[in-house]
Amino acid sequence: xxxxxxxxxxxxxxxxxxxxxxxxxxxxxxxxxxxxxxxxxxxxxxxxxxxxxxxxxxxxxxxxxxxxxxxxxxxxxxxxxxxxxxxxxxxxxxxxxxxxxxxxxxxxxxxxxxxxxxxxxxxxxxxxxxxxxxxxxxxxxxxxxxxxxxxxxxxxxxxxxxxxxxxxxxxxxxxxxxxxxxxxxxxxxxxxxxxxxxxxxxxxxxxxxxxxxxxxxxxxxxxxxxxxxxxxxxxxxxxxxxxxxxxxxxxxxxxxxxxxxxxxxxxxxxxxxxxxxxxxxxxxxxxxxxxxxxxxxxxxxxxxxxxxxxxxxxxxxxx
Amino acid sequence: xxxxxxxxxxxxxxxxxxxxxxxxxxxxxxxxxxxxxxxxxxxxxxxxxxxxxxxxxxxxxxxxxxxxxxxxxxxxxxxxxxxxxxxxxxxxxxxxxxxxxxxxxxxxxxxxxxxxxxxxxxxxxxxxxxxxxxxxxxxxxxxxxxxxxxxxxxxxxxxxxxxxxxxxxxxxxxxxxxxxxxxxxxxxxxxxxxxxxxxxxxxxxxxxxxxxxxxxxxxxxxxxxxxxxxxxxxxxxxxxxxxxxxxxxxxxxxxxxxxxxxxxxxxxxxxxxxxxxxxxxxxxxxxxxxxxxxxxxxxxxxxxxxxxxxxxxxxxxxxxxxxxxxxxxxxxxxxxxxxxxxxxxxxxxxxxxxxxxxxxxxxxxxxxxxxxxxxxxxxxxxxxxxxxxxxxxxxxx
Numbered sequence: 001x002x003x004x005x006x007x008x009x010x011x012x013x014x015x016x017x018x019x020x021x022x023x024x025x026x027x028x029x030x031x032x033x034x035x036x037x038x039x040x041x042x043x044x045x046x047x048x049x050x051x052x053x054x055x056x057x058x059x060x061x062x063x064x065x066x067x068x069x070x071x072x073x074x075x076x077x078x079x080x081x082x083x084x085x086x087x088x089x090x091x092x093x094x095x096x097x098x099x100x101x102x103x104x105x106x107x108x109x110x111x112x113x114x115x116x117x118x119x120x121x122x123x124x125x126x127x128x129x130x131x132x133x134x135x136x137x138x139x140x141x142x143x144x145x146x147x148x149x150x151x152x153x154x155x156x157x158x159x160x161x162x163x164x165x166x167x168x169x170x171x172x173x174x175x176x177x178x179x180x181x182x183x184x185x186x187x188x189x190x191x192x193x194x195x196x197x198x199x200x201x202x203x204x205x206x207x208x209x210x211x212x213x214x215x216x217x218x219x220x221x222x223x224x225x226x227x228x229x230x231x232x233x234x235x236x237x238x239x240x241x242x243x244x245x246x247x248x249x250x251x252x253x254x255x256x257x258x259x260x261x262x263x264x265x266x267x268x269x270x271x272x273x274x275x276x277x278x279x280x281x282x283x284x285x286x287x288x289x290x291x292x293x294x295x296x297x298x299x300x301x302x303x304x305x306x307x308x309x310x311x312x313x314x315x316x317x318x319x
Numbered sequence: 320x321x322x323x324x325x326x327x328x329x330x331x332x333x334x335x336x337x338x339x340x341x342x343x344x345x346x347x348x349x350x351x352x353x354x355x356x357x358x359x360x361x362x363x364x365x366x367x368x369x370x371x372x373x374x375x376x377x378x379x380x381x382x383x384x385x386x387x388x389x390x391x392x393x394x395x396x397x398x399x400x401x402x403x404x405x406x407x408x409x410x411x412x413x414x415x416x417x418x419x420x421x422x423x424x425x426x427x428x429x430x431x432x433x434x435x436x437x438x439x440x441x442x443x444x445x446x447x448x449x450x451x452x453x454x455x456x457x458x459x460x461x462x463x464x465x466x467x468x469x470x471x472x473x474x475x476x477x478x479x480x481x482x483x484x485x486x487x488x489x490x491x492x493x494x495x496x497x498x499x500x501x502x503x504x505x506x507x508x509x510x511x512x513x514x515x516x517x518x519x520x521x522x523x524x525x526x527x528x529x530x531x532x533x534x535x536x537x538x539x540x541x542x543x544x545x546x547x548x549x550x551x552x553x554x555x556x557x558x559x560x561x562x563x564x565x566x567x568x569x570x571x572x573x574x575x576x577x578x579x580x581x582x583x584x585x586x587x588x589x590x591x592x593x594x595x596x597x598x599x600x601x602x603x604x605x606x607x608x609x610x611x612x613x614x615x616x617x618x619x620x621x622x623x624x625x626x627x628x629x630x631x632x633x634x635x636x637x638x639x640x641x642x643x644x645x646x647x648x649x650x651x652x653x654x655x656x657x658x659x660x661x662x663x664x665x666x667x668x669x670x671x672x673x674x675x676x677x678x679x680x681x682x683x684x685x686x687x688x689x690x691x692x693x694x695x696x697x698x699x700x701x702x703x704x705x706x707x708x709x710x711x712x713x714x715x716x
Contacts, residue, residue, distance in 0.1 A: 127681050129424055130689040136565045137355060137424075143557040144358045174355075174425040303692050 570659020638703025
């Protein structure tokens with residue numbers, strides 16, 4: 001039996017974000033107290049239960065969180081068009097309705113997809129499979145099974161839950177692995193705009209967290225222990241540089257000076273992640289998402305593979 | 320051996336069938352690519368295609384007068400391993416190219432389809448693989464069942480061979496000289512013991528060479544399984560470029576392992592490298608070796624180092640093979656192996672530099688050779704399958 005997931009929502013932050021969306025639409029902001037009262041009433045009618053939205057935080061079940069999001073949308077016109085200049089959050093705002101209809105669109109970052117497959121393969125003592133092979137083999141099987149194609153030339157795939165299930169079934173067959181919790185565990189925020197035609201629910205146990213949980217996380221709400229932690233990892237800069245140089249040498253690449261590696265890392269982090277990172281610092285702090293993205297940057301910049309940089313988190317350099 | 324190999328039109332023939340050298344990596348990836356076609360249409364099982372294609376060719380050999388002993392001897396000579404009788408209804412393959420040298424990336428399954436099909440062709444009986452090294456069995460075991468009728472001959476059309484021009488003797492050739500002596504290389508490679516030995520000669524029927532395990536395979540087997548799988552995938556709605564890519568990747572992995580292994584080998588460095596001054600000469604040296612593999616007559620049309628490589632193939636085993644199986648094609652990009660191999664050749668020189676002997680292994684392939692960074696494009700502009708005189712493969716960065 002799956003435990004009921006609950007979410008702890010920071011209400012002032014949530015209301016503030018609703019007002020930001022209203023301002024973006026040229027609408028007047030709503031006083032938080034008014035918002036709280038009206039939302040409380042509407043929520044009570046909708047859910048047949050009372051919730052006090054005047055406090056700092058509220059801890060609610062996923063179903064109630066979905067209802068709250070819809071309530072706020074209806075009451076304060078925080079609809080999809082509210083955040084056209086912010087696709088991610090706009091999609092998140094729309095997401096609960098999609099989720100409720102079982103037609104969610106999920107974003108699967110391809111780098112994480114490849115990395116997860118190879119992480120599982122390594123765990124089984126199997127050789128890794130290069131992304132070019134994974135993409136074409138998965139793409140063909142998917143085309144056969146779903147009678148439509150996926151675009152592996154992008155950085156990510158947009159998938160319905162039924163698509164995810166098909167992909168989950170392809171992985172053991174083609175690569176002898178299964179991703180713990182299913183591929184949905186690798187998915188990011190729901191995609192903007194796309195609505196897959198087919199849908200069937202992902203088994204409850206395999207769903208990592210709902211749209212609203214992510215949306216609320218974006219809004220600054222704190223998540224409970226059952227959800228994904230957001231914290232920073234610390235990368236030792238000199239360890240990182242040494243690992244890049246060692247790995248390149250091991251693979252027979254032309255040598256680069258540490259300064260050059262440092263310079264290219266700094267520029268890439270700045271350009272891609274918009275982070276002002278001083279590579280001369282002893283350590284740099286990155287979120288898990290940034291760590292993944294940084295691993296991708298390193299792969300492209302230096303033609304070496306660190307699947308998720310876990311190897312560099314205070315451990316020995318990879319061989 | 321019933322018959323000695325014949326060398327004609329850039330191809331090698333045994334018992335009237337074209338043979339080509341390929342490595343275990345190519346065979347593994349090609350088989351996996353064919354298996355991808357599972358589910359394309361009701362009633363089609365790619366495993367049957369893999370088995371039946373072998374059966375059909377063995378039945379052709381029997382029509383040419385091959386006995387069971389001849390077939391067993393050819394199986395071994397070609398590097399597929401050897402059969403050992405266990406009972407009247409059971410054989411095993413203590414040496415097996417497909418059982419020992421190939422691999423699956425997916426869930427393990429009994430996957431010596433070629434061997435099963437070969438045995439079926441030999442005996443005209445149902446053959447079931449009951450144990451397989453891929454499933455961690457000690458050896459691969461095959462059991463004979465009910466008699467089966469012969470299958471149809473797939474080679475329905477005559478081969479459209481064309482005369483092969485001299486190395487620099489064709490219109491459009493942009494390279495007019497190299498110190499590389501192709502005739503000497505081809506003649507020397509032909510003396511290498513690239514055949515499987517039976518246990519009576521202390522062999523296991525395998526051909527380990529250049530860091531890979533080779534098989535002197537039936538070209539028509541490759542063509543049958545590739546084109547049937549490709550055709551069905553495309554009919555089922557798989558985009559042609561995607562289906563093509565999966566087969567071309569087999570050529571790419573082959574180039575890395577076999578071409579790369581050859582160019583890092585002491586033999587290559589003793590025979591070919593002393594003839595080479597520039598990277599262009601290395602390309603000619605490797606192409607000379609390819610011309611000993613039975614793949615057709617490869618000709619280098621153009622090399623712009625680091626930018627473009629153009630190869631023509633007269634009497635390519637894929638183009639000729641396609642025409643033997645099917646009417647003239649309406650699409651040109653059908654020489655999948657050649658496309659992957661030419662791209663791989665370019666990568667060996669200009670994505671990495673094989674001349675520096677970087678040391679080839681799985682990690683290197685994964686991280687560098689097949690990474691998207693610096694990947695070359697490839698296109699087939701002329702196609703024997705589509706009625707052209709030769710295959711022409713253009714790789715460019």
